[in-house]
Amino acid sequence: MDQAQSDTLGFVPQKDIVYNKLLPYADRLDEESNDILSKIKSNLCRAVQLREIWPGVLFWTRKLSTYMRLYGRKFSKEDHVLFIKLLYELVTIPKLEISMMQGLARLLINLLKKRELLSREDLELRWRPLYELHDRILFSKTEHLGLNWFPNSVESVLKTLVKSCRPYFAESATQEMLDEWRPLLCPFDVTMQRAISYFELFLPTTLPPELHDKGFKLWFDELITLWLSVQNLPSWELHLVNLFARLANDNIGYIDWDPHISKVCFLFYFQHPLRSLKRLFFSFVAHAHVWPDIYDLTHGVYFMGGPSKQAQAQLSGLFNSITSFFHPSNHGRWLMKLMKLLQRLPASVVRRLHRERYRKPTWLTPIPESHKLTEEDITCFVKSMMQPVLLAMFSKTGSLDAAQALQNLALMRPELVIPPVLEKTYPALETLTEPHQLTATLSCMIGVARSLVSGGQRFPEGPTHMLPLLMRALPGVDPNDFSKCMITFQFIATFVTLVPLVDCSSALHERTDLTEVEREMCSASAEFEDFVLQFMDRHLLYLLHTLISQLC
Structure with a gap:
């Protein structure tokens, strides 16, 4: 049936909606979708050639969005790439009206959503136009004067767009970004926050292992040394932690974290919140807001596995230290944050196990066998979580978080x-x-x-x-x-x-x-x-x- 459908369509569809085959008129869908797609392609190209953004381009991009809702990504890989490149150029048009930019950006995000459909060999996008768009809108020098107005949703749309385009940046993008933003790295200046936020958002971390010398190896040692050197909870530390977490998640087994875990990095990662909890326990509530908003300890899941088992030992030590905080007699804002940690950590382990054992292989870097979670790792993790979860069942904040944690733990053991x-x-x-x-x-x-x-x-x-x-x-x-x-x-x-x-x-x-x-x-x-x-x-x-x- 797939071969017959490809012969009817004239191409191999990227990802069709399988449930459409159950419709009573399924035999006519291929001809119908082909007719609609050809109209969208011809009229969208005509509108772009005539430079008719309104109503031509916006009308036919909405038709494309409707087509994807009805038929999925029922077009060839070549058309998929061309749609992305066209929309990318439209989104980055200078001085484009914000509402138009947001609509085009949402459609581009939808086209880039399924990363497994397009590899880095199929598509390459430039990072600088996105950076200029991001800088022009989020760091506008005229908005606070009332000369420009941007909706509240534009920031989330832009960040999601950069995250969707980031895997397809060129090999040289990392070095170009470092040359652009390294002069802003001064811990005693407000530009530090801006530079680290750019690094977190734009730096690509999904390069294949043979290109690591052109990727994270250019900045990893420098930024981790900077992070460990400043321990007074600066405002930019959240962005740096998120960057390292993304790097660890995308390159499990390809980075040696043991020197940093054994010396300072992982202890700092976990003992910072413990210091805040101790202050809170002794009624110094001024620091109650710093944890775990800054330190999302679910990132520790990406360090688990491997021969050394140091990450699991640190994680077990953390829960042994904070188990008493989950006692049902305790109550407060800090306990609600602890309950969220209790709920999110097992969910992160389940997602990693699904990625290692059940997800279909794609062009993204696979996890090596030596660093996959073993049965011993899972058993040790579940045992370390059980005592605090059983205490949290009867918490005054409710049992929902504990129930969700038990659900994920029960899936494993x-x-x-x-x-x-x-x-x-x-x-x-x-x-x-x-x-x-x-x-x-x-x-x-x-x-x-x-x-x-x-x-x-x-x-x-x-x-x-x-x-x-x-x-x-x-x-x-x-x-x-x-x-x-x-x-x-x-x-x-x-x-x-x-x-x-x-x-x-x-x-x-x-x-x-x-x-x-x-x-x-x-x-x-x-x-x-x-x-x-x-x-x-x-x-x-x-x-x-x-x-x-x-x-x-």
């Missing part, structure tokens, strides 16, 4: 995560005097529900807990406690969505190849009908109570 949560859930379902404990544990059980019912080799007995949990949760349908009632409904809805409620007890007499867990599940499935009847009775009572309360 269900046998280490789910049993402690079950130990807290079963007693909470039996008690009637601690509703906060019940809502918190049910919220966390919802987070680990998929890992629980899926079983698998790591936690095969997981599905056997489903029916006992559902039966014990039925008393939670209490119209007198709204929060407990809602979390119970969500708990039951999550489990019955993941698992069909079917009586499989007859399979015990028909099948001889069932495992012990499967036999136990089949025998327990006979109680599903009893659970459904009890739930319907309680649900009807809840509806009747709600109706009476509204009538009264």
Whole structure:
């Protein structure tokens, strides 16, 4: 079918919307899309040749945007490259009206969004026009005088545009940027902030390994020495940390971080926030705002792996030091920031594991086998996270962050995560005097529900807990406690969505190849009908109570 579609279209589409094939008129879509695309190409080129920005160019670029929403990137690679180059030239037209520039920039971002479709060999973009556009708008000398007006959204659009174009800058771009902005590097001048922000935004970090000598190796030692030399929390440090984090993420396994971890870099990276927390603990709240807004510790995930294991040791030491801060009796703005750290760090590890093990290979630099996360690394990480997460379950700020952390941890190691949560859930379902404990544990059980019912080799007995949990949760349908009632409904809805409620007890007499867990599940499935009847009775009572309360 793909070959037939290519013959009909006359080219191989970059990325079609696969769901369009399910439409009743799918056999006519290729001819329809070809006709629309040819009109867009001819009329857009004609408008550009006539220099008719309005209404010609804007009208047909909107048509192109609509075409991409309906058909995806259903054009050839050559057309894809030409569309990008044309829009890039239009966006960087000097003194172009801001609203027009934003519309064209959003379409260009959409065209560049799927980086795997175009490699550096297919496309090359100049960095200087973007820099001049960025400098003219964000560092305007006339805006504060009222001579220019820029909308609030223009900064985010420009930064997103630079991030989308950055992988396609030329090999010589790094040296040219350094020549341009190195004279601004003075820690005692306000130009330092400007220079480091430019470095963070523009410096390319996705060059292939054979071009590293023309890439980060030109500035890495210089900037990391500068960072370690200034330890008084300057305003530009956030940009430098983000730059190193992006560099580490794009080049995992190609940079030797061990000298910096063992000496100063990683300790500084983690102990700075600890110093702020100590000040906060002793009521010096003036520094409460500095962490983790400046230090997003999820960047530490990019340093994990490799033979030395130093990053994991530092991360484990960090959580051993701050575990007591997650105690349920603690409360404050700093705890909310700690909870966000607790939620984001496991999510970052899951994203890295997906990148290493499941994502399709692209032209981007792959992670070498020697630096991929091993089973030992994952187990050590999950163990170091479990104690603070279990304390955070009953935090006064809510259990949502802990539930999200447990969800990601359970995806990696269900046998280490789910049993402690079950130990807290079963007693909470039996008690009637601690509703906060019940809502918190049910919220966390919802987070680990998929890992629980899926079983698998790591936690095969997981599905056997489903029916006992559902039966014990039925008393939670209490119209007198709204929060407990809602979390119970969500708990039951999550489990019955993941698992069909079917009586499989007859399979015990028909099948001889069932495992012990499967036999136990089949025998327990006979109680599903009893659970459904009890739930319907309680649900009807809840509806009747709600109706009476509204009538009264």
